[in-house]
Amino acid sequence: xxxxxxxxxxxxxxxxxxxxxxxxxxxxxxxxxxxxxxxxxxxxxxxxxxxxxxxxxxxxxxxxxxxxxxxxxxxxxxxxxxxxxxxxxxxxxxxxxxxxxxxxxxxxxxxxxxxx
Amino acid sequence: xxxxxxxxxxxxxxxxxxxxxxxxxxxxxxxxxxxxxxxxxxxxxxxxxxxxxxxxxxxxxxxxxxxxxxxxxxxxxxxxxxxxxxxxxxxxxxxxxxxxxxxxxxxxxxx
Numbered sequence: 436x437x438x439x440x441x442x443x444x445x446x447x448x449x450x451x452x453x454x455x456x457x458x459x460x461x462x463x464x465x466x467x468x469x470x471x472x473x474x475x476x477x478x479x480x481x482x483x484x485x486x487x488x489x490x491x492x493x494x495x496x497x498x499x500x501x502x503x504x505x506x507x508x509x510x511x512x513x514x515x516x517x518x519x520x521x522x523x524x525x526x527x528x529x530x531x532x533x534x535x536x537x538x539x540x541x542x543x544x545x546x547x548x549x550x551x
Numbered sequence: 552x553x554x555x556x557x558x559x560x561x562x563x564x565x566x567x568x569x570x571x572x573x574x575x576x577x578x579x580x581x582x583x584x585x586x587x588x589x590x591x592x593x594x595x596x597x598x599x600x601x602x603x604x605x606x607x608x609x610x611x612x613x614x615x616x617x618x619x620x621x622x623x624x625x626x627x628x629x630x631x632x633x634x635x636x637x638x639x640x641x642x643x644x645x646x647x648x649x650x651x652x653x654x655x656x657x658x659x660x661x662x
Contacts, residue, residue, distance in 0.1 A: 436597060469649060478639065478654040479595070484647075528594045538648055539585065540641075545594040 437533045438462045441543035448519055449551055456514045456546045458529030464509035465531040469540065470502075473526040485512040485529075519550040553578045555642050557653035565661050570627040572656050574640030577621070584616060584623045585641040585650065588634075595639055598625070630660045 438461040448454055458468055466487045471479040483504050484492040491504035501523075503515040516523055526547055530540040554577040564570045576584075583602045587595035601607045601614040601623065613626040623642075627634055640653040 467648060478652045481649050481651075484649060526594075532648065538583070538643065539597060539600055540650055541597060542587075542594040547592075 436539065437465075437531055437541040439529065439531055439541055439543040441529060441546050443546060444544060445547045445549075447549045447551065450520050451518055453515055453517045454519055454548060456516075456527055456529075456548075458512045458514070458531075458543050460510045460531050463533045465512075465533075466509065468506060468512040468529055468531045470504065470512075470514050471528045471530065473528060473545075479528065482514075487512075516548065519548070521550045524548055524550045553642075553644060553651050555640055555651050555653035557638075557640050557656050559654055560657040561659050562656055563659045563661060564630050566630060566632060568630050568660075570630045570634070570658055570660070572625040572627070572638050572640075572658065574623045574625075574653050575621055576623070576640075576642045576651075578642065578645055578651075579618075579621060580645035581642045582645070583643045584614070585643075586612075586614060586623075586625045587639040587641060589637045589639055589655065591637075598638075627658075630658075632660045632662050634658060635660045 440459045442457045468485040470482045485506040487506045493499045506512040528545040530542045532538045556575045585600045586598040589595045601616045607614045611628045615624045637655040637657045639655045641650040
C-alpha cells in the first residue's frame with residue numbers, strides 16, 4: 436500500500452497563530468489527497484479533498500479561508516490552520532490512494548494540534 | 552445524508568475467542584467497504600477491503616458483505632490482547648473517492 440508521511444506529528448501553539456501541516460506521498464505520485472479531522476473519541480470527518488494543480492474541494496461546514504489547502508506537487512499537500520483557536524485543537528490526518536485495489540486509502544500518522 | 556453506523560462498544564471478548572464487529576450503511580449505491588484499525592492516539596491502518604457479496608478472508612480476519620441488507624461485518628478469529636483497538640468501518644461514497652466513516656467499535660480482548 437501507499438506510504439504517507441506527515442509533519443509535524445505534534446504541535447502546540449498560541450491562539451491566533453497559523454500552523455502548517457505537511458502531508459507527503461512517499462512512494463507514488465498522488466493527484467488527490469484527503470484531509471480528515473478527528474476529535475477525541477469521535478470518528479474521522481472529511482474536511483476537504485486536495486487536488487494537485489487545482490483548488491481543493493471542501494466539505495459542507497468547513498471554512499475554506501480558515502483551513503487553507505495547497506497541493507502544489509504530486510507528492511505534497513499542505514493544510515494551514517489560520518488564526519488557530521482552542522476549538523481547532525484536534526487530530527488532523529491526511530490520506531491518499533494509489534488508485535489500485537478499489538482506490539484503497541492509506542493514512543498518514545496524523546498531526547496532533549493543541550491551541551492554547 | 553449518507554451514514555455509516557457502528558455500535559460504539561466496548562465489545563469485550565476473552566483471548567482466543569472470535570470477535571464480531573458489525574456495520575450498516577445507508578447509501579445503497581456504495582461499492583466498496585473498508586475496515587481500519589485505530590490504536591489510541593494513532594492514525595487508522597487498513598485491515599482489509601471488500602466489494603463483493605459474501606466472505607473475504609485474510610489470515611485471522613474475515614470480512615462479510617451483504618449489499619441487500621446494507622450490512623458489512625468483520626470477524627477476528629483467535630483474538631489477541633494486541634487486537635484491542637477501535638475498529639472503523641468505512642464506505643466509499645457513490646460517485647467520489649472520499650470515505651465516510653462509522654464512529655468505530657472499541658474492542659477489548661481480555662487476557
